[in-house]
Amino acid sequence: MTQKDITFVADFLTEHFNEAPELYNRKGKYFNVERVGQYLKDEDDDLVSPPNTEGNQWFNFLKNSTHLKESPLLFPYYPEKSLHFVKRQMEGVIDQCLQKPADVIGKSVHQAVCMSLYKTSESEDSTPQLFKLPFLWNDKTSKIHYVLFTMLENSISKIYILRRHTDTSRSVSNGILAVEFGNFLNSSINESSDSRCYSCLDAHFYDDETVTVVLKESMEQEGKERVLAQLPLS
Numbered sequence: 001m002t003q004k005d006i007t008f009v010a011d012f013l014t015e016h017f018n019e020a021p022e023l024y025n026r027k028g029k030y031f032n033v034e035r036v037g038q039y040l041k042d043e044d045d046d047l048v049s050p051p052n053t054e055g056n057q058w059f060n061f062l063k064n065s066t067h068l069k070e071s072p073l074l075f076p077y078y079p080e081k082s083l084h085f086v087k088r089q090m091e092g093v094i095d096q097c098l099q100k101p102a103d104v105i106g107k108s109v110h111q112a113v114c115m116s117l118y119k120t121s122e123s124e125d126s127t128p129q130l131f132k133l134p135f136l137w138n139d140k141t142s143k144i145h146y147v148l149f150t151m152l153e154n155s156i157s158k159i160y161i162l163r164r165h166t167d168t169s170r171s172v173s174n175g176i177l178a179v180e181f182g183n184f185l186n187s188s189i190n191e192s193s194d195s196r197c198y199s200c201l202d203a204h205f206y207d208d209e210t211v212t213v214v215l216k217e218s219m220e221q222e223g224k225e226r227v228l229a230q231l232p233l234s
Contacts, residue, residue: 039083046080053079112168115176118151137205144172148203148211156199157181159213161233179231181215198227209233 038047053059059077062068075093078086118130135148147162158178165172181198198215206212215227 041082042084043082044085047082050080112164113175115162133202135204137208138166139208141208143167146205148205150200150203156218157197159200159203159211161211181213198225201226206230 038049062074068074075090078089120130130152132150132152133148137146137148138144139146143166145164145166147164148159149162150156150159158180160176160178162176163172164175181200197218199218201214201216203211203213209232211231211233213229213231215229217225
């Protein structure tokens, strides 16, 4: 070690580990601990060197506000406790807040419909991902919920649109349908109809009446085309 290192350590010890007679009755902690490390100890004991909040603008603001001072919306401050203690307190409050909604929502959810989309062999070690990019949209005017998704493997040129009424007791016509892109764009491209086919990279609802899709040319070649298309639901 260099003399500079030794001086640095000596200064650190002098500053943080001076004898503190006022702490002699504190479970044998007769020295000031390093001010940062005390916040990280996973203990319920009070901090040996609590922070000085005098002049803190936030505390002054709360102290002078009659409405906020006792507000249940503000998480209480524990100036004498470590961050581990505060973390446990906050986790307890969050768990308590989430428990009731979880119970209520869990009891209210039920299966409205069941559709078989595909089958896989039970002998396969891992089930392949055949269901991709589900996008949800709720048409509040018509009270209809939509799910956009694609199926891989044999259906790469299709997107599927599932429609359900938000009132589960009601049904809508064409509950699920597929839109196939194939080579419908070839009329504007000087190529034979067999040479180009498009698959869907992404699909989102643009508004209640329009779906935006990003299409990719499916041929294995350089410079694949990307097409941004907007399709009316009608």
